[in-house]
Amino acid sequence: MFQLEMAKFINFKSNIKHLPKRIILIRHGQSSANLDRNVYANTPDHKIPLTPHGIDQAREAGRKLLDLANNISDHGNPPNCSSNAYFYVSPYERAKSTLREIIRAFPRHRVVGVREECRLREKDYGCFQHKSESVDPMAGWDKIEEDCEKYGRFFYRFPNGESGADVYNSVSSFVETLWRDIDMKRLYNDPSSVELNVVIVSHEETILIFLMRWFHWSTEQFESLKGPKNCEIRVLELGSSGEYSLAVQHDDETMKEWGLSDEMIEDQNQRAIAKPREYVSNEKNPRYLNSFFDSIDTDDGSHQQDADQNN
Incomplete structure (x- = not known):
């Protein structure tokens, strides 16, 4: 019986050996549109830049990410084990600028790859794209926000834009690609001696929908969630169960502030502490x-x- 349990444990360890230690989600730094939404009327959404404060936020986030990456676990890794980072980034200028500032904190050899990923783009709020000289393009925004709140953030489709459900489809496709990259070991230089952190630099709504898709949260659970602030970091880390969990790096109070219900928090804690195959x-x-x-x-x-x- 003991030998059987040991065999199961060894098989479990070998299955998770090549998994990234962490999947880290970070929203871009403060953009000019975060200060003044009228910027949308004159600048295409994908070209909106960071503010000077947003650049400072991104540099600070880089230092925090490096500290996190330096926190190497001791479960079965060789003494010379290091911790590297692979980055996926939205193609929007504010996200790419955030990434450029984040990477300043990392030694070059610690960055094993960077990929621009269109499916991590911001949700299309297309209502800003039809400007008229006689009509304030932002005049109807308050009404649109009110309609979105009544209808529900997930299913409401912005005029000439997207709904949360549309973003969910894009994010789901990306998650499949991410798993394929992991399974094919495309993100590693040397899986035997390196812990990997996958870092995703994206946008508020996209990050929430990524979490929804990853943890299989319902649309009702999604509606209660609060988005990350500029350059806020949310970390999914492998727990003892072999599942990724927010509860390894974040406490219950923090998750409650993010809008997770008691049941969702309980699930995150079980992911973090359950024994292998008992989750x-x-x-x-x-x-x-x-x-x-x-x-x-x-x-x-x-x-x-x-x-x-x-x-």
Whole structure:
């Protein structure tokens, strides 16, 4: 029995050996449009630059990321193990400028790759693209925001733009590419001696939808989320379960401030501390399953009304 358990553990360790230690999400620094939304009327969204303060934010974020990358785990790594970074970045100028400032903090040999990724772009808020000399292009924005709040951020499609659901499709395609890059070991120089940090530099809504897609959160759970501030860092780190979790680097109070419910936080904590192969994913959790049923049949065939009022 002991030998069987050891064999399972060794197989588990070999399966996660080539996984990045962390997947780090960071929003771009402060842009000129973050200070004055009228900038959208005269500048294409993808060309909006960082402010001087945004540049400072990005440089500080680079120092924080390097400190994080230097925090090498000791689980089975050789003494000469180092921690490198591979970057994916949105093609928008404010995101690429943020990345350029972040990388200033890293020694060149620690950056193993950079890829511009169109699927990490900002959601298209196309309502700004039809300017008229006689009409203030921003005049209807307050009404649009009100409609979005009523309809729901995920499904509301901005005039001539995109909905959260549209972004979800793009992000889902990117996640598949990310997993393929990981499985093919395209992100490593030497997987045997290097811990890898995958860093994604993107935008507020795109980061939230990435988290939604990664953790299989529902549309209802998404609506409660609060986006990251400029250059805020959110870290998904491998837990003892072999799953990525926000709870390794962030405490419950922080996750609650981000809009995660108690159930979502519990799931993150289980991802962080569960034993290998004992983690029960969110969509298989009985409390989550029960929320889809007014009543369900128990194993003995009896009828459980209202799923015990969702526990």
